[in-house]
Amino acid sequence: MTDTAAARARRQVDEVRDDPAGRLALMERCYHGPFGTAPRHLPFRRAAVSFMRWQLRRGVLTPAIGSPWWRAVNERILRDGCEAVALSGGLSGPPSSHPAAQWFAFASKPTAQAWYRAHNGSVVAAYLEHRDLAEAENEPERFFMNVILCRVLYTHALVAAPRISLGWLRPLAPLLGDPRLGMTGIFLQLSRVLPDRYPLSDEVPYYLAQEHGFARLVDFGMIAPRLRQLYEWSAQELNAPGLLDCVRDGALTYAWPYEYRHVWSPPRSRLIPVIHRMVPAARGWPTA
Numbered sequence: 001m002t003d004t005a006a007a008r009a010r011r012q013v014d015e016v017r018d019d020p021a022g023r024l025a026l027m028e029r030c031y032h033g034p035f036g037t038a039p040r041h042l043p044f045r046r047a048a049v050s051f052m053r054w055q056l057r058r059g060v061l062t063p064a065i066g067s068p069w070w071r072a073v074n075e076r077i078l079r080d081g082c083e084a085v086a087l088s089g090g091l092s093g094p095p096s097s098h099p100a101a102q103w104f105a106f107a108s109k110p111t112a113q114a115w116y117r118a119h120n121g122s123v124v125a126a127y128l129e130h131r132d133l134a135e136a137e138n139e140p141e142r143f144f145m146n147v148i149l150c151r152v153l154y155t156h157a158l159v160a161a162p163r164i165s166l167g168w169l170r171p172l173a174p175l176l177g178d179p180r181l182g183m184t185g186i187f188l189q190l191s192r193v194l195p196d197r198y199p200l201s202d203e204v205p206y207y208l209a210q211e212h213g214f215a216r217l218v219d220f221g222m223i224a225p226r227l228r229q230l231y232e233w234s235a236q237e238l239n240a241p242g243l244l245d246c247v248r249d250g251a252l253t254y255a256w257p258y259e260y261r262h263v264w265s266p267p268r269s270r271l272i273p274v275i276h277r278m279v280p281a282a283r284g285w286p287t288a
Contacts, residue, residue, distance in 0.1 A: 005086035006096040012082045013075050020061040023074060024052055030081040033107070034089025040110045043180040048077075048119065057196040067141070067198055069133035076126035077119065084118070098239050099125050112178050116156035119179075121238045123152060127254060128242040134255035140200040140207060143263065144190065146252035147219070153234045154223050155179075161233055164226060167279045204263055220266040221275035224250065229281060 016022035031045040032038055052074070055061055060070035076099075084103030087093050095101035099121035106114040127134070127149060134145055154165060158177025162170035165177075176183050194200065194207065211219075223230065227250055235243040246254040251261035266272055 003091060005083045005091040005093055006100070008086045008091055009079045009082035009100075013079045016078075017071075017075070018063040020056050020066075023061060023078060024049070024056060026078055027052060027081065030078075030085050034085050041107070044106075044110060044112075044115045046182070047179040054190070058194070059196075059198045065198075067137065069130055069137055069145075070198075072130045072133055073123065073126040076129070077122040080118070080122045080125075097125065112159045112174070112180065115179055116159055116177075117238065120152055120156050120234070121240070123149070124234070124238050124240045124243055127246070128240065131255055137255070138199055140202065140204050141198075142255045143204050143207070144194065144200075146246075146254050146256055148190070149246065149254060150219075150223055150227065150230070150252060153230055154218075156237070157230055157233060160237065163282045164229055164233055166222070167282055169279060208263070208267070216267065216269070217271060217275060220269070221272045222279065224264070224266065225276055226281040227252075 012026060016026050027048060028045060031041045031048075033041060055070060055074065059065065060067040061074055080097065080100045080103050083096060083100045084107045087095065087100075087104045088107045093104075095104055099118060102114070102118040102121045106118040127145075134142060137145070155177045157165035158173040162173035166173040175181070200207070227247055231243055231247045235241050246252065248258055249261070251258060251264045253261075
Protein backbone atom coordinates (compact mmCIF):
# COMPACT_ATOMS: atom_id res chain seq x y z
CA MET A 1 0.00 0.00 0.00
CA THR A 2 1.14 3.51 -0.78
CA ASP A 3 2.01 5.49 2.31
CA THR A 4 0.19 8.79 2.73
CA ALA A 5 1.59 12.00 4.16
CA ALA A 6 -0.98 12.00 6.97
CA ALA A 7 -0.17 8.40 7.94
CA ARG A 8 3.56 9.12 7.92
CA ALA A 9 3.03 12.15 10.17
CA ARG A 10 0.95 10.17 12.65
CA ARG A 11 3.66 7.50 12.92
CA GLN A 12 6.38 10.10 13.44
CA VAL A 13 4.45 11.75 16.26
CA ASP A 14 3.57 8.37 17.81
CA GLU A 15 7.28 7.52 17.96
CA VAL A 16 8.11 10.58 20.10
CA ARG A 17 4.91 10.83 22.13
CA ASP A 18 6.64 9.85 25.37
CA ASP A 19 9.97 11.46 24.53
CA PRO A 20 9.95 15.26 25.11
CA ALA A 21 13.46 15.70 23.68
CA GLY A 22 12.39 13.63 20.69
CA ARG A 23 9.46 15.95 20.12
CA LEU A 24 11.81 18.92 20.03
CA ALA A 25 14.14 17.16 17.61
CA LEU A 26 11.20 16.28 15.36
CA MET A 27 10.04 19.89 15.27
CA GLU A 28 13.54 21.06 14.41
CA ARG A 29 13.74 18.49 11.58
CA CYS A 30 10.51 19.84 10.10
CA TYR A 31 12.24 23.13 9.35
CA HIS A 32 14.95 21.32 7.40
CA GLY A 33 12.36 20.07 4.90
CA PRO A 34 11.95 16.60 3.38
CA PHE A 35 15.48 16.47 1.98
CA GLY A 36 17.43 17.98 4.88
CA THR A 37 18.09 21.38 3.31
CA ALA A 38 15.60 24.23 3.48
CA PRO A 39 17.49 27.48 4.07
CA ARG A 40 14.44 29.71 3.57
CA HIS A 41 12.51 27.80 6.25
CA LEU A 42 15.16 27.66 8.96
CA PRO A 43 14.80 31.28 10.16
CA PHE A 44 11.19 30.53 11.16
CA ARG A 45 12.37 27.84 13.54
CA ARG A 46 13.36 30.42 16.18
CA ALA A 47 9.90 31.22 17.54
CA ALA A 48 8.63 27.64 17.53
CA VAL A 49 11.70 26.07 19.11
CA SER A 50 12.22 28.71 21.80
CA PHE A 51 8.65 28.34 23.04
CA MET A 52 8.90 24.55 22.95
CA ARG A 53 12.11 24.63 24.99
CA TRP A 54 10.18 26.56 27.63
CA GLN A 55 7.55 23.81 27.63
CA LEU A 56 10.26 21.22 28.17
CA ARG A 57 11.70 23.18 31.09
CA ARG A 58 8.28 23.38 32.72
CA GLY A 59 7.80 19.63 32.27
CA VAL A 60 4.39 19.93 30.62
CA LEU A 61 5.39 17.46 27.88
CA THR A 62 6.67 14.83 30.31
CA PRO A 63 4.64 11.57 30.22
CA ALA A 64 2.41 10.76 33.19
CA ILE A 65 3.30 13.84 35.26
CA GLY A 66 2.98 16.48 32.54
CA SER A 67 -0.08 18.18 31.11
CA PRO A 68 -2.42 16.18 28.86
CA TRP A 69 -3.59 19.46 27.33
CA TRP A 70 -0.10 20.79 26.55
CA ARG A 71 0.90 17.41 25.15
CA ALA A 72 -2.15 17.35 22.87
CA VAL A 73 -1.58 20.90 21.58
CA ASN A 74 2.07 20.14 20.92
CA GLU A 75 1.19 16.93 19.10
CA ARG A 76 -1.20 18.75 16.80
CA ILE A 77 1.45 21.26 15.76
CA LEU A 78 3.96 18.47 15.19
CA ARG A 79 1.53 16.31 13.23
CA ASP A 80 0.43 19.08 10.89
CA GLY A 81 4.03 20.17 10.30
CA CYS A 82 5.23 16.62 9.63
CA GLU A 83 2.38 16.06 7.21
CA ALA A 84 3.36 19.15 5.25
CA VAL A 85 6.97 17.98 5.07
CA ALA A 86 5.82 14.59 3.81
CA LEU A 87 3.62 16.22 1.18
CA SER A 88 6.56 18.37 0.09
CA GLY A 89 8.62 15.21 -0.23
CA GLY A 90 6.16 13.66 -2.65
CA LEU A 91 3.95 11.50 -0.45
CA SER A 92 0.31 11.38 -1.42
CA GLY A 93 -2.39 13.64 -0.03
CA PRO A 94 -4.62 15.57 0.04
CA PRO A 95 -3.90 17.39 3.33
CA SER A 96 -5.95 15.92 6.14
CA SER A 97 -6.96 19.29 7.63
CA HIS A 98 -7.01 23.00 6.92
CA PRO A 99 -3.96 23.68 9.17
CA ALA A 100 -2.01 20.90 7.43
CA ALA A 101 -2.84 22.53 4.10
CA GLN A 102 -1.57 25.85 5.45
CA TRP A 103 1.68 24.22 6.57
CA PHE A 104 2.06 22.84 3.04
CA ALA A 105 1.46 26.34 1.66
CA PHE A 106 4.15 27.66 4.00
CA ALA A 107 6.54 24.93 2.86
CA SER A 108 5.95 26.00 -0.74
CA LYS A 109 6.31 29.72 -0.04
CA PRO A 110 7.85 30.53 3.37
CA THR A 111 6.70 33.99 4.41
CA ALA A 112 5.81 35.42 7.81
CA GLN A 113 2.10 35.51 6.98
CA ALA A 114 2.16 31.93 5.72
CA TRP A 115 3.95 30.75 8.88
CA TYR A 116 1.38 32.36 11.16
CA ARG A 117 -1.54 30.92 9.18
CA ALA A 118 -0.01 27.48 9.59
CA HIS A 119 1.26 27.69 13.16
CA ASN A 120 -1.71 29.54 14.63
CA GLY A 121 -4.09 27.39 12.62
CA SER A 122 -2.67 24.30 14.34
CA VAL A 123 -2.70 26.01 17.74
CA VAL A 124 -6.32 27.14 17.45
CA ALA A 125 -7.46 23.78 16.10
CA ALA A 126 -5.85 22.07 19.08
CA TYR A 127 -7.34 24.56 21.53
CA LEU A 128 -10.84 23.94 20.18
CA GLU A 129 -10.43 20.17 19.88
CA HIS A 130 -9.09 19.69 23.40
CA ARG A 131 -11.21 22.05 25.43
CA ASP A 132 -12.19 19.12 27.69
CA LEU A 133 -8.53 18.62 28.63
CA ALA A 134 -8.20 22.33 29.30
CA GLU A 135 -11.18 22.26 31.65
CA ALA A 136 -9.35 19.64 33.75
CA GLU A 137 -6.40 21.98 34.40
CA ASN A 138 -6.28 24.18 37.50
CA GLU A 139 -7.28 27.84 37.50
CA PRO A 140 -3.89 29.54 36.93
CA GLU A 141 -3.03 27.12 34.12
CA ARG A 142 -6.34 27.89 32.39
CA PHE A 143 -5.78 31.60 32.89
CA PHE A 144 -2.47 31.51 31.06
CA MET A 145 -3.90 29.36 28.26
CA ASN A 146 -6.04 32.39 27.44
CA VAL A 147 -3.12 34.79 27.75
CA ILE A 148 -1.02 32.70 25.37
CA LEU A 149 -3.84 32.42 22.86
CA CYS A 150 -4.57 36.15 22.65
CA ARG A 151 -0.86 36.95 22.37
CA VAL A 152 -0.19 34.52 19.50
CA LEU A 153 -3.24 35.87 17.67
CA TYR A 154 -1.99 39.42 18.21
CA THR A 155 1.50 38.69 16.89
CA HIS A 156 -0.11 37.20 13.77
CA ALA A 157 -2.16 40.36 13.33
CA LEU A 158 0.98 42.47 13.62
CA VAL A 159 2.18 40.85 10.40
CA ALA A 160 -1.07 40.25 8.51
CA ALA A 161 -3.41 42.97 9.82
CA PRO A 162 -1.15 45.82 10.97
CA ARG A 163 -3.85 48.49 11.15
CA ILE A 164 -5.99 46.30 13.41
CA SER A 165 -3.06 45.49 15.66
CA LEU A 166 -1.18 48.78 15.83
CA GLY A 167 -3.32 51.53 14.31
CA TRP A 168 -1.39 54.51 12.99
CA LEU A 169 1.86 52.84 14.05
CA ARG A 170 1.19 50.05 11.53
CA PRO A 171 4.46 50.57 9.58
CA LEU A 172 6.24 49.11 12.63
CA ALA A 173 3.89 46.14 13.03
CA PRO A 174 5.41 43.65 10.54
CA LEU A 175 8.86 44.17 12.03
CA LEU A 176 7.59 43.60 15.58
CA GLY A 177 5.67 40.47 14.65
CA ASP A 178 8.07 38.75 12.25
CA PRO A 179 8.71 35.25 13.73
CA ARG A 180 12.21 35.24 12.24
CA LEU A 181 13.25 38.08 14.55
CA GLY A 182 13.75 38.12 18.30
CA MET A 183 11.10 40.80 18.88
CA THR A 184 8.32 38.22 18.67
CA GLY A 185 9.54 36.58 21.86
CA ILE A 186 8.84 39.77 23.79
CA PHE A 187 5.13 39.46 23.07
CA LEU A 188 5.02 35.76 23.95
CA GLN A 189 7.29 36.00 27.00
CA LEU A 190 5.93 34.13 30.01
CA SER A 191 9.09 32.69 31.53
CA ARG A 192 9.63 35.83 33.63
CA VAL A 193 6.22 35.32 35.20
CA LEU A 194 5.75 31.56 35.42
CA PRO A 195 8.12 29.23 37.28
CA ASP A 196 9.71 26.32 35.47
CA ARG A 197 7.40 23.82 37.07
CA TYR A 198 4.01 22.26 36.40
CA PRO A 199 1.34 22.63 37.57
CA LEU A 200 1.20 26.20 38.85
CA SER A 201 0.51 26.27 42.57
CA ASP A 202 -0.31 29.90 43.40
CA GLU A 203 -3.49 31.89 42.77
CA VAL A 204 -4.00 33.99 39.64
CA PRO A 205 -3.57 37.37 41.45
CA TYR A 206 -0.06 36.32 42.51
CA TYR A 207 1.03 35.80 38.90
CA LEU A 208 -0.65 39.01 37.79
CA ALA A 209 1.44 40.88 40.35
CA GLN A 210 4.61 39.30 38.96
CA GLU A 211 3.98 40.31 35.35
CA HIS A 212 6.49 42.87 34.12
CA GLY A 213 5.33 46.26 32.98
CA PHE A 214 5.82 45.90 29.23
CA ALA A 215 3.68 42.76 28.97
CA ARG A 216 0.97 44.42 31.01
CA LEU A 217 0.97 47.43 28.70
CA VAL A 218 0.71 45.17 25.65
CA ASP A 219 -2.10 43.04 27.12
CA PHE A 220 -4.24 45.87 28.51
CA GLY A 221 -3.04 48.82 26.44
CA MET A 222 -2.89 47.26 22.97
CA ILE A 223 -4.72 43.91 22.89
CA ALA A 224 -7.68 44.48 25.23
CA PRO A 225 -9.27 47.42 23.32
CA ARG A 226 -9.27 45.43 20.07
CA LEU A 227 -9.95 41.98 21.57
CA ARG A 228 -13.23 41.19 19.83
CA GLN A 229 -11.99 42.55 16.52
CA LEU A 230 -8.80 40.49 16.89
CA TYR A 231 -10.72 37.26 17.50
CA GLU A 232 -13.18 37.96 14.68
CA TRP A 233 -10.34 38.61 12.26
CA SER A 234 -8.44 35.53 13.46
CA ALA A 235 -11.51 33.29 13.16
CA GLN A 236 -11.87 34.34 9.53
CA GLU A 237 -8.14 34.24 8.74
CA LEU A 238 -7.69 30.76 10.25
CA ASN A 239 -11.04 29.33 9.14
CA ALA A 240 -11.88 28.66 12.79
CA PRO A 241 -15.33 30.05 13.68
CA GLY A 242 -15.19 28.26 17.04
CA LEU A 243 -12.62 30.83 18.11
CA LEU A 244 -15.46 33.32 18.62
CA ASP A 245 -16.61 31.24 21.59
CA CYS A 246 -13.33 32.07 23.35
CA VAL A 247 -14.11 35.74 23.94
CA ARG A 248 -17.13 37.61 25.29
CA ASP A 249 -17.66 41.26 26.17
CA GLY A 250 -13.96 41.94 26.55
CA ALA A 251 -13.30 38.81 28.60
CA LEU A 252 -11.35 35.72 27.55
CA THR A 253 -13.50 32.62 28.01
CA TYR A 254 -11.53 29.62 26.81
CA ALA A 255 -12.07 27.06 29.60
CA TRP A 256 -12.76 30.08 31.79
CA PRO A 257 -16.16 31.04 33.28
CA TYR A 258 -17.54 34.35 32.11
CA GLU A 259 -18.65 34.93 35.70
CA TYR A 260 -14.96 35.22 36.67
CA ARG A 261 -14.27 37.91 34.08
CA HIS A 262 -12.98 40.31 36.73
CA VAL A 263 -9.47 38.87 36.24
CA TRP A 264 -9.38 40.53 32.81
CA SER A 265 -10.03 44.00 34.22
CA PRO A 266 -7.10 46.38 33.62
CA PRO A 267 -4.88 47.20 36.59
CA ARG A 268 -4.50 50.71 37.93
CA SER A 269 -2.12 52.47 35.60
CA ARG A 270 -1.57 55.95 34.26
CA LEU A 271 0.01 54.65 31.07
CA ILE A 272 -2.75 52.33 29.86
CA PRO A 273 -5.32 55.13 29.26
CA VAL A 274 -2.60 57.12 27.52
CA ILE A 275 -1.92 54.21 25.15
CA HIS A 276 -5.66 53.86 24.47
CA ARG A 277 -5.76 57.51 23.38
CA MET A 278 -2.50 57.43 21.43
CA VAL A 279 -3.18 54.17 19.58
CA PRO A 280 -6.97 53.76 19.37
CA ALA A 281 -8.43 50.58 17.96
CA ALA A 282 -9.21 50.73 14.25
CA ARG A 283 -12.78 50.53 13.03
CA GLY A 284 -13.94 48.08 10.41
CA TRP A 285 -11.77 45.39 8.83
CA PRO A 286 -8.75 47.14 7.32
CA THR A 287 -5.64 45.00 6.95
CA ALA A 288 -3.11 47.55 5.73
